[in-house]
Amino acid sequence: MANNKSSKKRVLITERNRLENRTYKSAVRTLMKRCFIACTEYAEKPGNELKASVQESMNAAFSKIDKAVKRRVLHRNAGAHQKARLSRAVKQALDPA
Template sequence: MANNKSSKKRIEVAERNWLLNRSYKSAVSTLMKRCLTAVSDYTQKPGDDTKTAVHSSLNAAFSKIDKAVKRGVLHRNTGANQKSRLSAVVKQAIEPASTRA
């Protein structure tokens, strides 16, 4: 337990930051899962509406990853790795479909 005022304040600040960081990480993982789900939907049934859903979910995930990196929630290499992973999955799903059509 904290013995003085400053250490009590540090505990409160750490708790606040932990909650904010947790919400950012949760949002990033949720948006990544949404993007991967949109990609699997597109591979099941290719079309213009599913393709736009893939791109919009990819943009939302990229935006949230960039914001998390900017705030210091994620390390920049972790953010780059996640963005690279998402873009590779999207490219692999969309490129072969466009060459087949």
């Protein structure tokens, strides 16, 4: 346990940041999962509504990834990697050539 005032404060700050980082990471994983699900649904049964759903879910995931990178929850290369995964999945779902 912390012994002096500054180290006690650092413990509190670290715990606060850990919880905030966890919410960002969880949100990124959830939005990515939703995007992948939307891609598979569109691949099975193409339609304009599902296509719009794919685009919306991709935009939401990109936005959350960018915010996580900006807040340094994710490294920028990790964020770029996740965005590339999503882009590849969406491109394959929309243009299965």
